[in-house]
Amino acid sequence: MxxxxxxxxxxxxxxxxxxxxxxxxxxxxxxxxxxxxxxxxxxxxxxxxxxxxxxxxxxxxxxxxxxxxxxxxxxxxxxxxxxxxxxxxxxxxxxxxxxxxxxxxxxxxxxxxxxxxxxxxxxxxxxxxxxxxxxxxxxxxxxxxxxxxxxxxxxxxxxxxxxxxxxxxxxxxRDEFIDLRKNLNNKKNDEIKNILVFFGGSDPTNETLKALYALNKLDYNKINIDVVVGVSNPHKDEIKDYCSRFPYINFHCGIDYMAKLMRQADLAICAGGTTTWERYCMGLPAILISVAYNQIEICQALDSLGIDYYLGKSEEVDEQDIINALYKFQTKDISLQNSSKKALQIVDxxxxxxxxxxxxxx
The missing domain is CATH 3.40.50.11190 (Rossmann fold)
Incomplete structure (x- = not known):
């Protein structure tokens, strides 16, 4: 054809x-x-x-x-x-x-x-x-x-x-998600050791930096943070400079190994776009912020599933909202293990x- x-x-x-x-x-x-x-x-x-x-x-x-x-x-x-x-x-x-x-x-x-x-x-x-x-x-x-x-x-x-x-x-x-899922180990506990931050290829409102500011207000020195930006992100140089100041923050731009980062992450802070189903294939729950009109209804529906925690539209969410959400996962008010299992059941x-x-x- x-x-x-x-x-x-x-x-x-x-x-x-x-x-x-x-x-x-x-x-x-x-x-x-x-x-x-x-x-x-x-x-x-x-x-x-x-x-x-x-x-x-x-x-x-x-x-x-x-x-x-x-x-x-x-x-x-x-x-x-x-x-x-x-x-x-x-x-x-x-x-x-x-x-x-x-x-x-x-x-x-x-x-x-x-x-x-x-x-x-x-x-x-x-x-x-x-x-x-x-x-x-x-x-x-x-x-x-x-x-x-x-x-x-x-x-x-x-x-x-x-x-x-x-x-x-x-x-x-993509094949990378299908291949890695075959050898995916379910999360054994609710401890947060790795966090993935990704707000799509462009992220025009710079939610990435907002999330990083929130993370650095907490005692997260023992946690690995992977930050992914697209090549079309207008703030990528500013984000890269910020990440370089901290040994526990890893900057990634225009990568082809997102599945690997999602597999090793325990929690994501991200938008409600097309990467949602990549996350679910890898069993990765998230704190969600909608960055576009078309993401709002999806984010609300995902929140109802008990997998992701939706904070609201980008202009309505500040650093303290992200911090409060992180505390919910950190104190096990929301179980990462249960959320991960639910995600895996939805996307094969x-x-x-x-x-x-x-x-x-x-």
Missing amino acids: KVVFRVDASFQIGTGHVMRCLTLAEELKDRGHEVIFISRKLKGHLCDLINQRGYQVYCLPSQNKTINNCDTKHAQWLETSWEIDAQQTIQIIGEYIKCVDWLIIDHYALDHKWESQLKNYSKRIMVIDDLADRKHLCDILLDQNYYLNFEYRYKYLVPSNCKLLLGPKYALL GLGKYRVVNELLKY
Whole structure:
């Protein structure tokens, strides 16, 4: 098959959409299918990374302006009109790609209007979404997240014949997580020895430094702290400088060994993005701070599971809130061992195989 991904990354969008598409692309490529990306060159784009991973990527030009001409909540992420984006995508398919078996769209700014323009240029359309806030015209819809009402969220938003792949059983995880899970040891006690701090690829509000300030107000000299930032993080130099002052804080940037860090960590302080399911595959509970609108509902649902402890939106959370949450884990008011076991039961790491198998049924 020939599979085309339409996905963007930017300082505003973050990197999670591209990263999960790359995970799915890897599995498709391993099974002998051709994979191509179409992505816009926004500030903080990952076109070069996609190309480095061995994929042909057609880069849409940066428009340097925002045209909010549709009713999607994230319309401004596109930085152009949906009509122009659709025309540019159609042009690339018509001139360079030709026949497309699956067009896979992972973009909060695109909806059924865009998809209706592309339906004649691909045999099938798949949408990856998390929000359930707009209509789609697609054959398959994937939402790998856990919500309290996840079975009903898309009831009136997709065609009646659309196949819904819903919940963490379809979580798109890289091979490193699948491989390490095979030899994963359950946490034997509730003692905190290693903490992982990670707020996504961009972290525009610098929650990373907020968490580090909170940790250093406690007596954490005997605890190892791993700090991970993405290459598109605008604060990475400031964070690196801060970490260098303390022998127990380890700075990591643009890494490919996140599974290893998650496996050795006892607790994470992080956002509620796509790395949630990576954590659960590794049995790692967290103190959560939502850094984007689309993370709020997910974080609330995760808190209800008794695995993660949700503090609230980034602008509402201060260092003392983080300290208070750490005390709850430190005093065993919340059991790390029980939280870890619950997480492992939710994500088995085999989601990408299930998704590709569904694609191959058509």
